[in-house]
Amino acid sequence: MGISAAYFVNAQDISTLRNTAEIYSNSSLNGTAKYNAMAGSMGALGGDFSVLNSNPAGIGVSIASEMSGTLAIQNSKNTTSLAGKSIDYKVNRTDLGNVGGVMALKIDGSSPWKFVNIGVNYSNQSIEDYSETPGNNKVNFNLYNSDNQLVDNIAFVGHAYNRYGDLSKMSVAVGGNYDNRIYVGAGLNFHSAVIDQYDSAAFDSSTNNTSSIYNKQYTPFSETSNGFSASVGVIGKINSQFRLGAALETPTWWSISRVYNEYLNPTNGTYTEDRNLSSPMKATLSAAFVPNKNFAINVDYSLGLTKPKYKVYGNAETELNNFFSDHSKNLSEVKVGAEYRIQAFRLRGGYGFASSPFDSMSISAFTDSGSAANTSFNNLIVGKRSTIGAGIGYDFKSFYIDAAYQNLSSEYKSPFLRGFASNNTGYFSSDNDIIEIDAAIVSNVKNTRDNFFITLGWKF
Numbered sequence: 001m002g003i004s005a006a007y008f009v010n011a012q013d014i015s016t017l018r019n020t021a022e023i024y025s026n027s028s029l030n031g032t033a034k035y036n037a038m039a040g041s042m043g044a045l046g047g048d049f050s051v052l053n054s055n056p057a058g059i060g061v062s063i064a065s066e067m068s069g070t071l072a073i074q075n076s077k078n079t080t081s082l083a084g085k086s087i088d089y090k091v092n093r094t095d096l097g098n099v100g101g102v103m104a105l106k107i108d109g110s111s112p113w114k115f116v117n118i119g120v121n122y123s124n125q126s127i128e129d130y131s132e133t134p135g136n137n138k139v140n141f142n143l144y145n146s147d148n149q150l151v152d153n154i155a156f157v158g159h160a161y162n163r164y165g166d167l168s169k170m171s172v173a174v175g176g177n178y179d180n181r182i183y184v185g186a187g188l189n190f191h192s193a194v195i196d197q198y199d200s201a202a203f204d205s206s207t208n209n210t211s212s213i214y215n216k217q218y219t220p221f222s223e224t225s226n227g228f229s230a231s232v233g234v235i236g237k238i239n240s241q242f243r244l245g246a247a248l249e250t251p252t253w254w255s256i257s258r259v260y261n262e263y264l265n266p267t268n269g270t271y272t273e274d275r276n277l278s279s280p281m282k283a284t285l286s287a288a289f290v291p292n293k294n295f296a297i298n299v300d301y302s303l304g305l306t307k308p309k310y311k312v313y314g315n316a317e318t319e320l321n322n323f324f325s326d327h328s329k330n331l332s333e334v335k336v337g338a339e340y341r342i343q344a345f346r347l348r349g350g351y352g353f354a355s356s357p358f359d360s361m362s363i364s365a366f367t368d369s370g371s372a373a374n375t376s377f378n379n380l381i382v383g384k385r386s387t388i389g390a391g392i393g394y395d396f397k398s399f400y401i402d403a404a405y406q407n408l409s410s411e412y413k414s415p416f417l418r419g420f421a422s423n424n425t426g427y428f429s430s431d432n433d434i435i436e437i438d439a440a441i442v443s444n445v446k447n448t449r450d451n452f453f454i455t456l457g458w459k460f
Contacts, residue, residue, distance in 0.1 A: 013216050013425075014381060014415055015161060015197050017323065020308050021357045021382045022127075023193055024225070024254055025279040025331065028354065028385070028408075029053055029123040029169050030097050032070050033455035037391025037404035038337025039350025043286030043300040044235055044245035046183065049100045052121040052171035054284050054300060055247035056185030057233035059119035059175030062102045068400075068457030072097025072124075075450045078131045080414070082443040083368040085134035093126040095166075097453060115177040119187075124168040127195070131414060133159040133443040137204070138370030143433055154203035156441065157211060159416050162198035167191075173231075183235040191227035191252055196220065201417060201427055201435070214427035214435050217419065221260035227252040227279070235286075245286035251278040251306060263428040276311040280304035280331055297338040304331030327359050337389070346393035346402070354385040356412070363415065364439040372439035380442075383412030391453075400457045408449040415440040 030036055031050025042051050046058025049066075076091045100121040107113050135157035143152040173187030199216035233247030254277040262271050283305055288298040308324045310317040337350035362376040391404035418440040419425035426436040 013199055013218060015163070015199055015219070016320065018381050019163075019195060019197070020277065020320070020324070021328070023167055023195065024227070024252070024277055025304070025308055025357070026167060028333075028352075028387070029167070030070075030072060030125050030451070030453070031121065031123055032068060032098055032457075033391055033402035033404035033453040034339075034346075034348060034393060036406050036451070036453050037348035037350060037389045037402070038298070038339065039335045039352040039387045039389040039406075041298045041300045041335035041337030041350050041352070043233075043247065043284050043298065044243040044288035045290070045296055045298045046235060049102050049119045049121045050098065050123070052119055052173050052187055052189075052231075053123065053169070054302070055233035055235065055245050055286060056119070056171070056173040056187035056231050057175055057183045057235045057245060057247065059102060059117050059173050059185050060115060060177045060183035061175075061235065062104050062117050062119075063106075063115065064459050065102060065104045066457055066459045067101030068099070068455050069096065070098035070453050070455040073452040074126055076129065077448045078129070079446045080131045080133050080443050081446075082133050082441070083136040083138075087132045087134050089130045089132055091126075091128050091130060093128065095124060095126060097125060098123050098455075112179040113176060114180055117175045117177075119173045119175060120171070122168065122170045124166060127163065127165045127167050127193070129161070129163045131161050131443075131445045133414070133416070133441070135202070136368065136370070136441075138368070139366050139441060140370070141203075141435060141437060153206040154212075155206070156417075157202045157204050159201040159441065159443075160198065161414065161416070162200075163195060165193065165195040167193045171231075181237045184233070186232045187230065189229045189231060189249070189252070191229065191254070193223070193225040193227075195223040195225070197223070199416065203435070212429050212431075212433070214429045214433075215261065215263070216416075216427050217263055217425050218260045221258055223256055223258045225254050225256040227254040229253070233284075241289060241291050243288040243290065245284075245288070247284045247286075249282045249284075251281045253278055262424075264432060265424070268432075275313070275317070278306075278309045280308060281306045282331065294341045295339070298336070300335045302331070302333045327361055328357055329355065329359055331357060335387075344395045346391075346395065348389070348391040348393070348404070350387070350389035352387035352389075356384045357382055363442075364418075365415070365442045366439055375442070377413045377442065379412045380415065381412060383410045385410040398459055400459070402455040402457070404453040406449070406451040406453070408451070409447065411444070411446045413442050414445045415442045417441045
């Protein structure tokens with residue numbers, strides 16, 4: 001399927017597409033060390049307040065009150081390759097990744113309702129990301145002055161997407177236990193994101209052998225965003241060993257405030273704009289097998305039921321909506337997690353796989369030899385993601401400690417540089433020279449994240 005040419009001509013930048021899919025529609029928030037070790041798969045098991053990320057009915061499974069905090073050590077590495085060369089870049093962060101608790105309220109008497117529980121879960125993670133593409137001097141451009149006279153020929157020597165920020169989600173839910181067979185829950189979710197985004201390219205001049213940095217129009221930009229969603233869920237025991245779960249989360253209604261740089265409008269300056277975005281509605285189906293008190297295994301499957309949609313204020317939002325309507329796929333993720341208990345010891349593991357949110361697309365792109373050709377790409381902008389989790393824990397009855405390790409890996413094609421001065425989408429230098437070209441350079445980015453988590457908890 002060919003990619004919408006109008007988007008690349010008129011809309012703001014590729015990072016808007018990527019952040020919409022990867023941040024504002026994100027379904028991979030971290031939780032407790034137990035939750036992370038099981039790759040977030042516990043939708044039909046419950047018993048951990050981080051289950052609010054997938055199924056609020058899991059709060060109703062708890063039979064004891066508890067609270068905990070989780071330290072997250074996040075290590076991310078991007079390897080960005082082009083024309084046989086590659087550049088590595090690492091980001092390390094240590095944060096309070098998760099905190100929350102459950103208040104279990106036992107109902108005495110003959111009522112079939114055994115517990116009514118209240119759960120709170122707060123998850124936070126860094127979204128800092130830096131990918132630097134090496135240069136290829138076979139890709140070069142002519143620069144012309146206002147009289148259309150050739151003044152220079154410049155060669156491409158590098159590009160960088162640079163993002164700073166954090167993403168968080170706070171969930172509050174009520175869950176109930178009906179006759180130890182059916183568990184129900186409903187929750188409210190409060191999302192927030194802070195993003196600083198940069199998009200810049202470097203070029204060498206053939207006339208004076210100097211390098212210059214060019215910034216993409218509308219960058220750098222900063223966004224402060226808040227969102228709201230609601231979720232409902234149910235878990236049912238088929239028998240003493242099998243459980244089924246289902247949950248539905250509404251779209252997240254985001255309010256986004258952006259401050260950005262614009263060049264030659266009619267002079268360089270800083271501007272602001274507000275946007276409203278609805279991320280996909282999500283359904284999660286779960287199944288669990290619990291043959292005894294020492295072993296449990298769970299499978300979750302999540303599917304986006306809608307696609308991202310911006311409230312239309314002008315042409316940019318229309319083009320964004322058309323792009324997501326034509327070229328995005330419904331979010332899809334499967335996760336498997338298991339826990340085995342040896343007296344007070346806990347052994348856990350998990351695996352998750354999320355498909356790319358975009359279809360295969362064809363765009364005009366430069367080859368390594370410097371010529372442009374229509375090329376088809378899989379995993380363009382955002383790629384599929386796999387997660388492997390492992391962990392251990394020890395229960396001291398009133399206190400417990402858990403540790404987890406996660407390895408996340410993804411690979412995607414990163415397009416940049418396409419833009420036009422006539423539509424205000426090119427790359428601008430400090431001297432207001434403009435790079436405009438009807439083709440993109442596309443590098444390959446392999447991202448690997450090695451994350452460690454330690455949870456300390458108290459039961460009461």
